Amino acid sequence: NKKGFIFDLDGVIVDTAKYHYLAWKELANELGFDITLEQNEQLKGVSRIRSLEIILGWGNVTLTEEEFMKYMAEKNDNYLSHIAQMDAGEILPDVPKILNYLQKKQQGIALGSASKNARKILQKVGLFNVFEGIVDGNDVSKAKPDPEVFLIAAQKLNITPKNCIVFEDSVAGVTAANTAEMISIGIGSEETLGHADFVFNDFTEIQTSFIEELIKR
Ligand code: G6P
Ligand code: MG
Secondary structure, eight states, X not given: OOOEEEEOOBTTTBXXXXXXXXXXXXXXXXXXXXXXXXHHHTTTTOOHHHXXXXXXXXXXXXXXXXXXXXXXXXXXXXXXXXXXXXXXXXXXXXXXXXXXXXXXXXXXEEXXXXXTTHHHHHHHTTOGGGOSEEEOTTTOSSXXXXXXXXXXXXHHHTOOGXXXXXXXXXXXXXXXXXXXTOEEXXXXXXXXXXXXXXXXXXXXXXXXXXXXXXXXX
């Protein structure tokens, strides 16, 4: 019995969501306004371009095409300076436990991330070789909540979408998994991710017996 387990990266495997937030906040401050943590929830799972468009809308700021590209590059440089410091210590609690268990049970393991920095981050934390298939922001044309990223990941695993399980921390990502007719597991608060099939605060709440049931389903 082989199922496909597809993991989002930012906020699921590693807590890079905090670095994205810091970098966007700095950019907003530079433009004369601020971003709240609540607003940041809406940026999770959202592509780099779309995120900047949304942020500029919040601040009522209009930029020329050239300025837009400049700020987007600046945000990524800032973000990458945080990434440069990362190591295996930044893998979120009990994520290795679940990954090891899935490997032991010979399950399909893939990454489905909107980030163009995903491969770099996986390398930094030493998880690159755990994933049989990696689909990131460089591989998709339609961003979450479109299901494309997860459908390509399923294809890479050679497993039908209905036999896939997605771990996601973003509203848009859970919607994408649901649209792909995959089982969605929200990592975060029930309040934000109530549309997921299951919600856990983090991986420490996920027992291997639960994973075993998903495999048998
Ligand atoms: C993930 C994060 C988003 C980020 C997006 C693009 O989905 O949750 O906050 O904007 O990836 O990331 P990138 O590394 O390509 O800027
Ligand atoms: Mg995420």
